[in-house]
Amino acid sequence: MTPILYGFAGSPSVGSVLLCAKALGLNLNIKPVDLFKLEHLKSKFLALNPQHTVPVLDDEGFILSDSHAINAYLASKYGKDTSLYPVDIKQRAIVDQRLHYDSSSLFARGLVISKIILFEGAKDIPQKNLDLLKEAFEVSEKLLQKEWIAGDQLTIADFSFVTSLTSWSVYIPLSEKEYPKLAAWRKRIENLPYYYVYQQSLDTFVKLMKNKVPKAVATDMAPTLYGIEGSPPVGAVLLCAKALDLNLNIKPVDLFNLEHLKSDFLALNPQHTVPVLDDDGFILSDSHAINAYLASKYGKDKSLYPEDLKKRAIVDQRLHYDSSTLFSRGLVISKSILFEDATDIPQKNLDLLKEAFEVSEKLLQKEWIAGDQLTIADFSFVTSLTSCTVYIPLSEAEYPKLAAWRKRMESLPYYYVYQQSLDKYVELMKDKVPK
Structure with a gap:
């Protein structure tokens, strides 16, 4: 039975799961959740995820939220090999560290800005928030010590980082001059044969934010x-x-x-x-x-x-x-x-x-x-x-x-x-x- 993914078009977190599923050759049954219509706050969705966030996975009645946890689960269950989420404990620990850095800092800091723009009608972005996001970009540049975010091979950590970094580039450009390693890595990610599935999601996010992001x-x-x-x-x-x-x-x-x-x-x-x-x-x-x-x-x-x-x-x-x-x-x-x-x-x-x-x-x-x-x-x-x-x-x-x-x-x-x-x-x- 095809796993069900509840999500919102344009969400970086949903995009990372779409990338992971495509990398695994796994079909997903997408169930849209309109955040602007507050569908994530309805009792039916809250019964699935009291945190009221997307994405949420339903795999034959097994319910799981958080894109990082979902990708780890999907790669472990459906992967033809263990490359996306290595079984070697040191390699896996590095992947886990990157995932937690994304969830706690890189993704979280961009999310703060996105929320105040999309749901609070902010006319400007506090400089403190931009500085914190820029710091997360700088740390990401330093964490990229090899070809991929967690080492010598592509892992689920790359899916989380690319969706966060590219989405948040509407606030801070991911320039080759400031972030040369990240810029080269981004090109490698974009060359993946299944990247298009996220590009569509990214385009939706960029279009959504086009007239909402304060200049300055x-x-x-x-x-x-x-x-x-x-x-x-x-x-x-x-x-x-x-x-x-x-x-x-x-x-x-x-x-x-x-x-x-x-x-x-x-x-x-x-x-x-x-x-x-x-x-x-x-x-x-x-x-x-x-x-x-x-x-x-x-x-x-x-x-x-x-x-x-x-x-x-x-x-x-x-x-x-x-x-x-x-x-x-x-x-x-x-x-x-x-x-x-x-x-x-x-x-x-x-x-x-x-x-x-x-x-x-x-x-x-x-x-x-x-x-x-x-x-x-x-x-x-x-x-x-x-x-x-x-x-x-x-x-x-x-x-x-x-x-x-x-x-x-x-x-x-x-x-x-x-x-x-x-x-x-x-x-x-x-x-x-x-x-």
Whole structure:
């Protein structure tokens, strides 16, 4: 039976799934969802995806949202080989890192601009948003170290990056002068025999925006983790390592003294974020990708990151929801307070974070975030949600399922390793969060 894809013509995320399906020789039954008519907010669609975003896949009753998770699932299930989503854990970890970078930064930053133009009628784009998007372009240029985004071969990461970069070029030109590696890579992507399926989608997006865009170590040696105490993503990795009974060599990175912007750290991670893992010379950033890698390499069983395609796809979807929405929305508030000396939190930002809490409550359909067993998704969600309670209380009255799940997390014998980090964060924010 042909899988069904719910989507909107012109959506970069939908375009990436169309590219992946064509690369796989897979037909999809496309079901249009008109965002402008608010069809994504109707009860029938919300039953499929409480996050009310496109695309959504229905593969014989298996429902999955988020283009990154969908592509990983499709490549794993329908791929004639494993080239698009490698089974080698290091190669896959790099692909995962790129996917999370797209969902949390590259795609997310362009989406912010698109939303204010398309749905809020913005007459101009805040320079801060353009600067953040430009930074994402610059990091993408640095991440492109070989012929393709994640290495020597084309992978699903290329589909996500090309759809984000080309769509967001309506705001920032993807010029050969500024981004020579990306420009050459874009030409390689455009030469793919099936690229046309996305070009049609891109043309729709460009036409839509045309008159709306305002001018103007040995293998038995402990892996090294670079991070700062109090960081939720660092805490997620600490939880995962403890669950795996894996020792880590912690290397502090003081963000307040700008150590993450020094050349030696930038050589490890041009995105200049923590955590960063160094496992015997294998360098990986993004806590979600790091935890997937650690669970795959060091797990005594596969429970934390299941091998079953559908179970893993659900974990991946939860991870991408955290990186793109739940964690990201809290990070926007934290950054403004810690690094921009904000004296108040815009109500809009609080509303967005509250919505992320509400969606998380709906996603928690069983005992754990991604199903019947504890997975790495729980580590990401618990660190994001508990750290954000300095802004929005995780009350039992409003979020009964999350509150009960939090108690289950706190009863884990190794939870203390994160509690220490959380206490540090709460102490840090104590006198800084506006009343």
